Amino acid sequence: MADLRVTVAGLSLRNPLLLASGIWGESGASLRGAFEAGAGGVVTKSIGSEPRDGYPNPTIETYERWGMLNAMGLPNPGIDEYPREIAQALSAGAPVVGSIFGHDADEFARLAARIEATGVHAVELNLSCPHAEGVGSEVGQDPARVAEITRAVKAAVRVPVIAKITPNHADPASLAAAAESAGADAVSAINTVRGMAIDVRLRRPVLAHGTGGLSGPAIKPVGLACVWQAFERVKIPVIGVGGITSAEDVLEYVLAGARAVEVGTAVAFEGIGVFGRIAAELARRLDQLGVARLEELVGAAHGAAPPPRTPGGGQGYIPTSV
Amino acid sequence: MNSVRTIVEVSERIPETPSTVTLRFSYAPSATPGQFVMVWLPGDDELPMSLSYTGDPKGVTIKAMGATSRHFLSVEPGALVGIRGPYGNSFDLAPRRILVVGGGSGTAVLAPAAEAAARNGSRLVAALGATTERELLFVERMGRIAETVRVATDDGTAGHAGFVTDLVGPILGQGPFDAVWTCGPEVMMRKVISAAEARAVPVVCSMERHMKCALGMCDACALGPYHVCVDGPVFPAERLRNVPEFATSKRESSGRRVRL
Numbered sequence: 001m002a003d004l005r006v007t008v009a010g011l012s013l014r015n016p017l018l019l020a021s022g023i024w025g026e027s028g029a030s031l032r033g034a035f036e037a038g039a040g041g042v043v044t045k046s047i048g049s050e051p052r053d054g055y056p057n058p059t060i061e062t063y064e065r066w067g068m069l070n071a072m073g074l075p076n077p078g079i080d081e082y083p084r085e086i087a088q089a090l091s092a093g094a095p096v097v098g099s100i101f102g103h104d105a106d107e108f109a110r111l112a113a114r115i116e117a118t119g120v121h122a123v124e125l126n127l128s129c130p131h132a133e134g135v136g137s138e139v140g141q142d143p144a145r146v147a148e149i150t151r152a153v154k155a156a157v158r159v160p161v162i163a164k165i166t167p168n169h170a171d172p173a174s175l176a177a178a179a180e181s182a183g184a185d186a187v188s189a190i191n192t193v194r195g196m197a198i199d200v201r202l203r204r205p206v207l208a209h210g211t212g213g214l215s216g217p218a219i220k221p222v223g224l225a226c227v228w229q230a231f232e233r234v235k236i237p238v239i240g241v242g243g244i245t246s247a248e249d250v251l252e253y254v255l256a257g258a259r260a261v262e263v264g265t266a267v268a269f270e271g272i273g274v275f276g277r278i279a280a281e282l283a284r285r286l287d288q289l290g291v292a293r294l295e296e297l298v299g300a301a302h303g304a305a306p307p308p309r310t311p312g313g314g315q316g317y318i319p320t321s322v
Numbered sequence: 323m324n325s326v327r328t329i330v331e332v333s334e335r336i337p338e339t340p341s342t343v344t345l346r347f348s349y350a351p352s353a354t355p356g357q358f359v360m361v362w363l364p365g366d367d368e369l370p371m372s373l374s375y376t377g378d379p380k381g382v383t384i385k386a387m388g389a390t391s392r393h394f395l396s397v398e399p400g401a402l403v404g405i406r407g408p409y410g411n412s413f414d415l416a417p418r419r420i421l422v423v424g425g426g427s428g429t430a431v432l433a434p435a436a437e438a439a440a441r442n443g444s445r446l447v448a449a450l451g452a453t454t455e456r457e458l459l460f461v462e463r464m465g466r467i468a469e470t471v472r473v474a475t476d477d478g479t480a481g482h483a484g485f486v487t488d489l490v491g492p493i494l495g496q497g498p499f500d501a502v503w504t505c506g507p508e509v510m511m512r513k514v515i516s517a518a519e520a521r522a523v524p525v526v527c528s529m530e531r532h533m534k535c536a537l538g539m540c541d542a543c544a545l546g547p548y549h550v551c552v553d554g555p556v557f558p559a560e561r562l563r564n565v566p567e568f569a570t571s572k573r574e575s576s577g578r579r580v581r582l
Contacts, residue, residue, distance in 0.1 A: 026577035199404075202329060
């Protein structure tokens with residue numbers, strides 16, 4: 001049986017599948033449940049300084065099985081209330097990553113210290129939620145601010161720090177590089193892709209917030225490209241996120257350079273059993289491929305030889321400069 | 323998964339009580355009693371609502387609670403609303419003799435389940451409670467299928483003066499029952515469970531929690547180890563036994579726990 005264990009940002013995971021932030025993470029019982037259902041570890045809901053209701057409904061729009069648009073608006077119970085939820089997840093033995101969001105470096109640093117005190121094994125910085133004013137991708141758009149926030153958090157905590165970067169940027173890898181330069185231990189890519197839906201009959205946006213973030217299989221190619229480019233740009237580990245619903249998806253991300261992955265929207269489509277199902281599939285697939293350890297494949301698609309030129313052109317490989 | 327939202331026209335508006343209105347609409351996906359839909363009032367919020375009519379046209383029965391539910395009360399025929407679902411599980415119609423205990427608007431989800439059970443040949447007794455006579459919901463509707471309908475009002479304007487839970491023990495004492503179905507305030511449901519467990523009759527509860535995605539993803543409706551939207555809303559009481567939140571606390575929109 002292939003070895004699915006991975007180590008990333010100080011986390012020793014039994015398999016590379018992390019529960020993505022924002023999914024099931026508001027309550028401790030749910031975090032625990034995700035781990036017990038087979039996740040290698042869990043990332044909490046993004047927690048802020050104060051309780052926050054998020055936006056009114058509709059907060060989601062779905063597209064059959066290929067995608068989902070959401071504008072939850074970062075609802076969370078606030079850092080004063082949240083420790084007891086984390087305690088419940090830790091009691092199950094789950095590797096727990098505490099996700100936080102803030103308006104500036106000071107707030108991030110304060111929240112990081114508070115969440116570290118709960119016993120989490122790492123902190124993930126939400127620099128990438130595309131639908132909340134003054135936080136998320138609004139602070140994560142600018143490499144200088146990414147670096148400033150990362151540096152402040154690194155100074156405030158001892159646990160590893162993961163910067164979650166946005167794909168809504170011309171050069172997401174530059175955000176990964178900025179995080180690395182400021183001492184981040186890993187980056188996760190990507191958060192949702194900004195999008196919206198309009199109802200023709202009503203002539204109005206569907207989401208109460210108007211715009212939201214697209215997730216699910218539709219964004220897997222976007223996530224893969226960001227992971228690929230981040231892997232080429234930084235030396236710290238990359239965690240792949242976006243549209244993973246199968247072992248094959250995991251392997252694509254790993255080959256692109258991801259050392260672990262986060263799974264989110266698939267939970268809505270399949271239920272929490274998705275973790276156990278993908279982990280089992282992954283072990284079988286690696287056995288088929290004759291790969292003993294998943295970690296051997298991290299980034300293995302980089303440096304692959306380009307497809308051979310077809311004599312006379314016309315078919316197959318088309319060179320970019322003719 | 324019927325997760326794609328459909329815009330439908332409200333075909334009928336039926337005032338049920340001073341604070342409760344039923345809206346009927348055609349919506350194709352099939353539903354079973356106990357399931358709920360997410361209903362969007364464009365320009366306003368989207369709320370989870372148990373179907374009070376699961377056939378065609380479907381219906382939801384809304385009680386004025388917060389701002390959005392009050393706005394739903396003034397929706398007129400012809401208005402457009404968004405529907406997605408149905409979601410969640412249903413009542414098991416196997417029991418042959420069922421006591422239905424509804425508190426306030428909780429009767430909305432029990433009525434279609436009771437009708438389906440009656441069509442299935444089950445025998446029913448109903449105990450319905452409300453603050454006052456005019457707020458009693460679906461007494462006539464239940465009267466058409468139940469052998470007996472008992473009512474209770476807090477102010478004594480109809481039936482037993484007091485809680486509907488006072489009726490449960492005596493009714494169960496009068497004959498064998500295979501099941502109690504209940505929906506209403508959680509404190510009420512907990513009392514129903516105590517009364518029924520004393521007579522070894524299994525109880526099934528329909529639960530309500532704040533909901534956002536209704537897809538088992540966002541965690542807004544977390545209740546112990548469950549998500550009401552996918553693991554419920556119908557729960558056998560034994561599944562709630564080790565849920566400390568039951569009848570004690572719920573979560574606000576932020577996920578913060580507040581005492582009931």
